[in-house]
Amino acid sequence: MMQTIFFVFAAVAVGAAINVLVQKHVMYSALSLILMLTAVSVLFILLRADFLAVIQVIIYAGAIMVLFVFVIMLLNLPQDEDGADRLWWLKFLGIPLGLFFLFLVIATLWNVESSVDTRAGISGSAGAIGHSLFTDFLLPFEATSLLILIALMGAVVFAKKDL
Amino acid sequence: MIEYLMDSEFLLLLLKIIVIFGGVMGALAYLTWLERKVIARVQMRPGPTRVGPFGLLQPIADGLKFLFKEDVIPTNANTFLYVAAPVVSLIPALLSFSVIPFGPSLQITDLGVGLLFIFAITSLGVYGIVLGGWSSNSKYPLMGAMRSSAQMISYELSLTLSVVGVLLIANTLSLAQIVVSQQRTLLGFIPRWNIFLQPVAFLVYVISAVAETNRLPFDFAESEQELVAGWHTEYSSLKFAMFMLAEYANMVTVSALATIMFLGGWAGPMFGPALLQTALPTVWFVLKVGVFIFFYVLMRATVPRLRYDQLMKFGWKFLLPLSLANIVLTSLIVAIAAS
């Protein structure tokens, strides 16, 4: 049962990710990515990372992708424009290199103890994550606030024409 | 697998799902009737009276009428997204009922992250609106979709921040446990509901909830004098009905969440025989939600609409700092009380 659910959602994730590349219109790509994000969050649930699963949906699907969709609607491009594709040969270079990379990764993963039962895992509850975040990872957490601050300023400066 | 399906626990779960799904659907249908009746009374009209006694069969007649209406798909629309948008809007709206505790045992599932699950699900509801407006390929829907989605995300922020104050007191994300945490009393006689501990958060929550569900006085998505019907201008037949259903479902969800977070959930005086005792919590819960819905409808009947820039200004410049200040103050008090 668990394995069926895993395979269904893994297939959805991979299919949606491929669809992101295949679609001509960026809007469809973005929507496909939302599907992939939701599928990955279901996989998080299977890994007992409940908290991260909902956070992933809230931040990724509920905020980041809304921003993408807004920008796509804002610019309202008719189609994926082609034309000056100076680096067309990268496609032919990219695919074999990518497959080689995949081969390397899987070869490495072969050596990982892949038989570990995910059932024996830890619970990724909000309390456990909060505890770790606000004691062990305090410095990165505070640094995060600076990152957000800088992103806020940078985005406003770039986006506003007349300041 | 088969044993699991025949398990009595599973059958009980299935029964709960059917009861809640059916109950919610019926309630949503009669909400439209209630709204029309109340608004009519406010405006000194009788409201629907023709179909059945007091017009009680009106929702059924409406549903049948929707079913037989022409299903128009405008030219130049992105057909797939146009058809998918109502479903995308409806599914999240209904899905949040799966974690709401209607009573101590009448809850489909009590997630450890129940509150965040509801927020995650409602944040997906934006896509129904955006897609509906964008795929219609028409001007009013596009403008309506942009406006109402911008409004929704703005007020989602203060909605999210306003409940943090409650969480600081309850220290849990599970909805059932939040209700349980409010079951003591203050000073011996006032119920320890969070509305008394977090009045500011409650105020922010109620205002944001009204804006979040695109209802008057914040219904800029479909301010009919300027944008016709907002993002669902082009929609007809059952697709339109699904958008409406999603809107009402969202209304019930935020009301139920307000009841859980601030009004003690299913808590209420218990009396009578054992059978009544098991039913009473659900009755209290439904009554509290009903008060909220009534307030919603009354607002629609009496309050004039704001202007769009006023709305955005109010959300970003007043509600957001207010809810942040509430968090800081609450956390300071809790920390001092704890140490």
Place this chain on the structure above:
Amino acid sequence: MIPVGWYLILGAVLFLIGALGFFIKRNMIALLLSIEIMLNAVNLTFVAFSVQHAQISGQVFVFFVLVVAASEAAVGLALVIAIFRNRESLNVDRSNLLKW
């Protein structure tokens, strides 16, 4: 039940798709989307390893990855808007003022 290795392989495949997208697509927004795919693949790997080693820190890192992704999207899309204003195009190959 489900071996951790499966999650890792899935993460690798998703990462590869994202990387391929970065090579193949020319539209700037599509490039940003490909980056999001890659970040997600990494998130999945983080969580899988956190389960394997029974350490919560992997999941905390996913949190930070989310923050980075959000900041990247905000600034990246601001850049996209700024470039679109100047060039009226989202093709990365058209934004070549600094080249030849």
Place this chain on the structure above:
Amino acid sequence: MLENWAPILIFFILAAGFGLVSLIMSYLFGVRKPDPRKLSPYECGVHPIGTARERCSVKFYLVAMLFLLFDIEAVFLFPWAVVYRELKLFGFFEMLLFILAILAGYIYVWKKGALEWER
């Protein structure tokens, strides 16, 4: 843990099924008399002028961007609130520092006029 999520999957299937059945029903039972005027985009009865694919104000981007960055802050507040009893005053000050940094950004954005809707 996982047993808690199974009912949600069932409920999702139920909700999705309801949506799909409604779509199919209205496709089967609805009358269909298409007409080019009826199918044209709604524009208060006159012929549609121009295209609906126009560019919108950059304001909407700014709102979504601000929402995104503040949403991150809100998401950090949730685990913090859950473990707050254990952190006590220390927790208060670490979050105060975080909120102050974000607040600086908020004030900057306000001063730059990104929160003004009208020009």
